[in-house]
Amino acid sequence: MDLSRVLAAVDFSSPARSAFDYALALAKRHGAELVVVQAVPPEQPFNREGRERFALKTSLGRRAEEAQVEFTYRVQHGDPAEIILLHAQSIRPDVIVIGSHQRRGLDRWRVGSVSERVVAQASVPVLAVPARLRPAATGDFRHVAVAVDPMAASDAAVEHALQVASDTTERITLLHAVPGFESGVPPHFYGYGVAEYQSQLVRDARRAMQLAVPVKRESRPAIYTRVLRGETAPEFSRVLESIGADLLVVGVPRRGIVARALFGTTAARLLRAIDVPVLAIPGIGKRIGREENVSLPRAA
Numbered sequence: 001m002d003l004s005r006v007l008a009a010v011d012f013s014s015p016a017r018s019a020f021d022y023a024l025a026l027a028k029r030h031g032a033e034l035v036v037v038q039a040v041p042p043e044q045p046f047n048r049e050g051r052e053r054f055a056l057k058t059s060l061g062r063r064a065e066e067a068q069v070e071f072t073y074r075v076q077h078g079d080p081a082e083i084i085l086l087h088a089q090s091i092r093p094d095v096i097v098i099g100s101h102q103r104r105g106l107d108r109w110r111v112g113s114v115s116e117r118v119v120a121q122a123s124v125p126v127l128a129v130p131a132r133l134r135p136a137a138t139g140d141f142r143h144v145a146v147a148v149d150p151m152a153a154s155d156a157a158v159e160h161a162l163q164v165a166s167d168t169t170e171r172i173t174l175l176h177a178v179p180g181f182e183s184g185v186p187p188h189f190y191g192y193g194v195a196e197y198q199s200q201l202v203r204d205a206r207r208a209m210q211l212a213v214p215v216k217r218e219s220r221p222a223i224y225t226r227v228l229r230g231e232t233a234p235e236f237s238r239v240l241e242s243i244g245a246d247l248l249v250v251g252v253p254r255r256g257i258v259a260r261a262l263f264g265t266t267a268a269r270l271l272r273a274i275d276v277p278v279l280a281i282p283g284i285g286k287r288i289g290r291e292e293n294v295s296l297p298r299a300a
Contacts, residue, residue: 003030007093009084009118010038010060012052015099015131020060022129022277023097024067029140033070035091036060039083046077081117088122100128100271100278116268119252119280125160126280128271140168144221145245145276147236147266148176148209157251160281164249169221173243174209177228177235178202202227232266233273240276248276251283 008023010016020036027034038053040046057073064071076083088096100115115128146161161172178201209225228235240248250267267280 003027003032003094005033005035005091005093006030007084007088007091007096008034008036009080009096009098009114010036010056011080012049012056013099013101013131015101015129017099018131019097019099019127019129022127024063024069026095026097026127027064027069028067032094033072034064035072035074035087035093037074037076037084037087039080040075040077041080042078081114081121084114084118085121088124093124095279096122096124096126098126098128100130113268113271116271119267119271119278122280123282125282128278128280130275130277141165141247142169143171143173143243143245143247144169145173145175145236145240145243145248147232147248147250147270148174148205149251149266157249157281157283160279161249164247164279165221172221172223173245174223174225175228175236175239176205176209176226177230177232178205179229198229202229233269236270237274240274245276247279248274249279249281252280253283 003026006023006027008020010020023034023036026032036057038056040048040053053075061071061073074087076086084096084098096118098115098118101113115126119126119128141164144161144164146157148158158174165172178198205227206225209227226239228239236248248270250270252267267278271278
């Protein structure tokens with residue numbers, strides 16, 4: 001994936017430091033310009049923490065200079081998510097890098113999730129980075145996982161996973177979760193076809209994941225498929241840790257504001273649940289399906 005401009009959102013938090021680390025590594029690897037934006041919340045006077053912002057700008061600029069990365073720093077007063085999206089529309093970056101606080105429950109609704117709002121509304125890919133992670137010096141990803149949903153924007157997610165893959169990427173794993181009926185369905189109900197229905201979902205998911213991979217592709221890392229049974233976020237969290245993935249690519253279907261508010265998105269739920277960076281790809285919600293087919297190994 002060729003990058004010419006990377007937009008990184010920063011503040012004084014730990015997630016923002018992790019996000020800058022990733023943004024700097026990506027910019028250095030691709031020879032891209034790094035634009036850093038910091039938003040001063042609207043309820044805070046603009047001059048407050050001015051010295052701290054100057055010190056942060058100086059520190060980040062020094063690191064960019066040492067990495068020989070072209071660096072621009074911008075500060076603007078306003079809602080953080082809106083400021084990030086405004087700059088993305090203005091400078092047209094190839095990717096936005098943002099830290100994820102992974103807030104849950106009432107704290108998420110009270111404080112708001114800037115990363116979730118940016119992921120839901122951005123027109124370019126967004127890399128959301130959990131707080132405690134640090135990137136490899138080269139910015140490479142060795143094991144890329146992809147959340148595949150036959151009814152969502154998975155085509156774009158798989159394509160971007162193949163673009164992200166570099167000569168150091170060893171493996172790509174396609175993941176899909178089907179409902180886990182066992183825990184909530186009385187055993188005698190299985191005579192009415194619940195078990196067979198779930199088995200059919202699993203078969204359909206495996207076929208859809210095979211159809212999601214283009215026959216002609218330049219990168220050649222090993223590609224595996226894995227179908228999970230249960231709730232998406234906790235199952236993905238468990239499996240990503242077990243397989244040692246260092247990036248999850250997920251498509252973000254285009255939904256209306258009301259639908260997002262009521263139901264959220266798979267990407268938003270994953271942002272709160274998993275501890276690896278998430279590359280969210282804006283999509284149009286198209287169904288997977290190609291005439292070409294390929295045979296892929298199934299991970300155990």
